[in-house]
Amino acid sequence: MRALTWHGKRDVRIDTVPDPKIIEPTDVLVKITSTGICGSDLHLYEVLGPYLEPGDILGHEPMGLVEEVGPEVTALAPGDRVVVPFNVSCGSCWMCDRGLHSQCETTQVREHGMGASLFGYTKLYGQVPGGQAEFLRVPFGNTLPVKVPHGPPDERFVYLSDVLPTAWQAVAYADPPPDAHVVVLGLGPIGDMAARIALHRGARQVIGVDLVPERLARARERGVHTLNVDELGADLGDEVRRLTDGRGADAVIEAVGMEAHGAPVAKAAQQMVGLLPDRLAEKLMSRAGVDRMAAFHAAVDVVRRGGTISVVGVYGGAMDPLPLLTMFDKQVQLRMGQANVRRWVDDILPLLDDEDRLGVEGFATHKLPLEDGPQAYKTFQAKEDGMIKTLLQP
Template sequence: MRALTWQKKGEVAIEEVADPVVEHPTDAVVRLTSTALCGSDLHLYTVLAPYLSKGDILGHEGLGVVESVGDAVSHVAPGDRVVIPFNISCGTCRMCRAGLQSQCETTQVTAEGKGAALFGYTRLYGAVPGCQAERVRVPHADYGLVKLADDAPDEHYLYLSDILPTAWQAVQYAGIEPGSTAAIIGLGPVGQLAAACAQHLGAGKVIGVDLVPERLARAAARGVHTIDVNQVKDVASAVHDLTDGRGADGVVDAVGMEAHGNPIAHAAISATSSMPAPLARAATERFGIDRLSALHTAIASTRRGGTVSISGVYGGMADPMPMMQMFDKQLTVRMGQANVRRWTDELHGLLANGADPFGVDDLRTHRLPLSEAPAAYEMFQKKQDGCIKVVFDPTS
């Protein structure tokens, strides 16, 4: 089959690889009809390169049709249309029962000291072949696979695999409730959906921060008060101005380590990821830093006693944090990988029968054949051609 594989820092390619097969009773093989490019994939393209090996299959957002199942899989059968949550969880361990599927004790990558295994996301998370391919083997399919209720277009349900549960969890973690003021730092796909989730939960005002015109325009058209980083020098002051001088009740950092605004950190990260892999891994794990402009903006934009929710991925081990400010403001900080399976049933119900409270049906800006994935990575990273969300068709 064809799959998108990692080659080296800044280079991916379509290759012929072996077809996946059922290996365990809880496995399934899914023929993918849609898969997506996520902002987290850009970390693999650059920063996390030392943790990849040539030929690794990328991608963790997938929807398709079941082709085969193991003997222990009973809730889906060949021919069923399913969404594949990006984290691999068993559903029975203590963490899964507590709604922390991203920390699943059955699939935890203990050798690396990390949480649950993820599709297509480095040796740190199990080096599990990903979803930017024609087919994928799904471990723990007996729990993980989400059977779809109707025949809506793929993209109506595709984002249940990652970015919609990620956005929903981020807003839940931010404590948004009716009448709250929410600020979303970063209006990429997760940020767009986080703004919509905050609106759905009854936020009195939703503020969105970004620097890409197309992202700002889409959010504004959906009723978000937007702040253009290109035009505003002090984003936190602008947020305070929009909230009676108080700051937002809950702020979501939907950017993570790819933030703009710190050229020194960018240079250090680039240099580290360009080292030979063993040296790069050692440097990252001991001295690694992130570009923290988005997170520091989130902290400064939050009201006293408010909550900062971090959904953007960070990987630094020596990040400087404004602890005096955080302590003095009595902030609550919540973060982590989305516990996808915790939220999918609820979100699936909200999308059933064609309902679209989150704007999923017009989020995608590009649908491309899988063969064009290498060019799409570059386009998405450079924010070219009005790109907000890319979906690949593995059948073409």
Template sequence: MRALTWQATMKVAVDEVPDPVIEQPTDVVIRVTSTAICGSDLHLYDVLGPFLSKGDVLGHEPMGVVEQVGSEVRNLAVGDRIVVPFVIACGSCFMCQRGLTTQCETTQNRESGTGASLYGYTELYGSVPGGQAERLRVPLADFNAIKVGSELPDERYLFLSDILPTAWQGVQYAELPEGGVLGVIGLGPVGQFAARIGRYLGHRVIAVDPVAERREMAERHGIETLDLTDDVLDRLRELTDGRGPDSIVDAVGMEAHGNPGAAFAQFAAGLLPDPLAKKAAKTVGVDRMAALLLALDAVRRGGTVSLSGVYVGAADPMPFVTMFDKGITLRMGQCNVQSWIDTLLPIVEDPADPLGVEDLVTHTVPLDEAARMYDVFKKKEDGCIKVVLKP
């Protein structure tokens, strides 16, 4: 089959790879009909290369049609249309029973000291082949496949795989008071949805992003927006009675604009021999923290900062004097996708499309164009906000 594979730092390619097969009786194999490029994939493109091997299949936002079914699968049949959450979990362990599927004790990667296995996301998370491919093996399928209807287009359901529940969890973790103001830093795909979810839940939302096309998209959904200017902190406070938003979602993460020193360190570490690069990442690695620092500065005293953007630095300096003085609550973590599906599925199937899930994709291209679109998405060229690949 054809699949998008990692080749080296800043280099991916679509290659022929072996077809997936049923390996465990609880597996299914699907024909992928749509799969997206996530902002988290860009971390693999230029930062996390030391934890990848040449030929690894990337991607963790797929959906498709079941083609093969393991002998112990009870809830799925050939021909079913499913969405695949990026988290692989068992549904029955101590953590899963508490809704913490990203901490699943069945698929947890104890050797690397990380949580549940993820599709297409490095040896740190199981080296599981990803979904930017023509076919995908889905382990523990009865719990890890979301069966959906056949009437609506893929784009209505696809984002249940990651970014929509990630944004929903980010807003839930923000713990907004009734009538509170939500700030959103970054209007990439997760930020777009976080802002819309804030509005859907009845809040005023103010979002910050340096890219005009992203601000324009958010404004179509009733979001107030600000450019990332030198005085953005002052402007956020001016718009909120001098206090700052009640809660802020950081939807950017470690690749924030600014922090040129950290940016160089990230890139340089990726060019080291893998054993040295891995040690550096696990001991002295730092993130670009401009978005997080802005959120901590801008949130009102006693407020909450919720991190949906990914951070991986082991030695990130944190402004604890400010955080302690302001009484800030900080919440974070990979999204426990399966825990939010029952809430989100009826919303995406609402004919009114209240979260505008069909107003996010800017580029739909064949799988063979995936390598080019990684570069376009990385550079934010051609108004690129969200890419969907069609295998």
């Protein structure tokens, strides 16, 4: 089959690779019809290279049609339409029973002390072949894939794989009180959708922060008060306080992560790590704390005293310097983590009807054939061509 594979920093290709096969009796094989490119994939493209191997198949936002089922699969049959959550979670262990699918004890990567395996990610997350491909092997066929009806276009459902549950969890963890001022840092797909969900759930005001004009404009069109961090610089906190009765935001969602714009020193350090031999680089990335923390620092600045920060952006280093004095003094409540995708699906599904209250059907800015994947990564990273969300269609 054809698949998008990683080969090195800023080097992904479409290769012909062996077709996946049913291995466990509860596996299903899915023929992919749409598969998103995520901001998390950009971390693989740029800074997380030490944790990948050439030929790894990327992608963790797929949907498609069941092609084949293992002998113990009773919940699905060939021809069924499914969305595949990005966590590889069993659905029946202690963690899954508590809605913590990103910590699934059946697929935890204990060798590296990490949580549940993920499709199409790094060695730290199990190096499971991903879904930017023609076919995907999906374990736990009776519990993991989300069965959706035939009929509506893929865009109606495909974001159940990641964007919707991740944004939903970001808002749930931010836990805005009724009538809250909510700040969303980063208006990529995750921040944009989190802003929509916060408004849908009754926030008084959502303030969205980014620096890319079309991302700001798109959020503004849906009722978000937008701020350009490039123009405001260090005045961002004062501007947010001005808009929130002088106190700051009740709840802040940090949807940027470790490649935040605005910390050039750390960027140089990350790039240096990128040039080291892999074994050394791997150590440095996980031990030396070279992450770019600009967005996290902004979150601590704009949150009100006693407010909540929900970190949904991905961080990768183990020793990032945190502003602990300020966090403690402001009595910040901090929640974070990989989304527990399966947990939120039943809450979200009713919103994916003809009314389309979250605007999922116009959400993708680009729909491209799988073969255009490498160019799409390039364009997405450079934030060119108005690209915000891309669906590849194998």
